[in-house]
Amino acid sequence: MSELPDNIKAIQELFRPRFEAQNARMEALAAAAFADRLANATVTHDVPAEEALAVLDAHAEGESNV
Numbered sequence: 094m095s096e097l098p099d100n101i102k103a104i105q106e107l108f109r110p111r112f113e114a115q116n117a118r119m120e121a122l123a124a125a126a127f128a129d130r131l132a133n134a135t136v137t138h139d140v141p142a143e144e145a146l147a148v149l150d151a152h153a154e155g156e157s158n159v
Contacts, residue, residue, distance in 0.1 A: 097105075138145075
């Protein structure tokens with residue numbers, strides 16, 4: 094693949110700080126949304142992790158009677 098022309102590289106460098114700032118803002122928003130969802134989660138089944146993983150594994154393998 095060929096190198097980009099210098100004028101395209103210059104434009105990329107010009108906008109790089111804006112894109113990096115936007116990425117940081119979006120990552121922070123996603124982290125905050127996940128933290129909020131986790132904080133407001135309700136436990137519906139008190140199941141040990143091993144049992145839950147076994148059910149998920151069986152489901153992934155296509156067992157329909159799980």
